[in-house]
Amino acid sequence: MTNITPQTYGDGDGASYLNIAGAATTVVKGYPGKLVRITNNKKVASGVITIYDNASAASGTKIGTITNPGTLLDNAQTYEYGCHFKNGLTIVTSAADDLTVVFE
Numbered sequence: 001m002t003n004i005t006p007q008t009y010g011d012g013d014g015a016s017y018l019n020i021a022g023a024a025t026t027v028v029k030g031y032p033g034k035l036v037r038i039t040n041n042k043k044v045a046s047g048v049i050t051i052y053d054n055a056s057a058a059s060g061t062k063i064g065t066i067t068n069p070g071t072l073l074d075n076a077q078t079y080e081y082g083c084h085f086k087n088g089l090t091i092v093t094s095a096a097d098d099l100t101v102v103f104e
Contacts, residue, residue, distance in 0.1 A: 020091060020099045028089040028101055030055045035063065035081040035089060036102040043068045043077065047095035055088025063089075068097075 015036055020026050035051070047068045053061040066079060089103060 014104050015102055016104070018101045018103070020093055020097075020101065022096050023093050025058045025090065025092045027056060028091055029085075029103055030088045032084070032086055033089065034084050034104040036104060037078055037080050037082075038066070038091075038102075039076060039078040039100045040066070040068070040097055041076050041100060042096075042098035043072050043075070044095035044097050045072055046070050047093065047097045049094075049097060049099065050092040052090045052092070053085040053087050054090045056090070058090055058092045060087070068095075 018026070018028050038049070038051070040049070045068060049066040050058065051063040051065070052058055053063055063081070063083065063085065064079075089101075091099070091101060093099065
């Protein structure tokens with residue numbers, strides 16, 4: 001599991017971002033907040049991204065699952081969420097995707 005210090009936007013809107021590159025279980029935020037969006041900068045065929053409302057593990061309440069198709073027809077794709085999470089935010093990537101996660 002990877003714990004990474006997120007970067008904060010400079011415009012004062014309260015949002016932060018974190019880049020996740022490669023297959024990993026990443027604790028994005030260890031307490032309540034808001035998932036704004038996920039941009040898949042480099043998609044991997046058949047890659048799976050699973051998003052959990054959990055402060056420390058890849059279990060519990062699942063916010064969503066993004067599954068890339070076996071044949072990729074486009075490049076970067078952004079998924080807007082705008083949802084609050086109660087416990088924390090953990091993201092699991094199964095392949096060498098390159099994601100940017102924006103959260104508050």
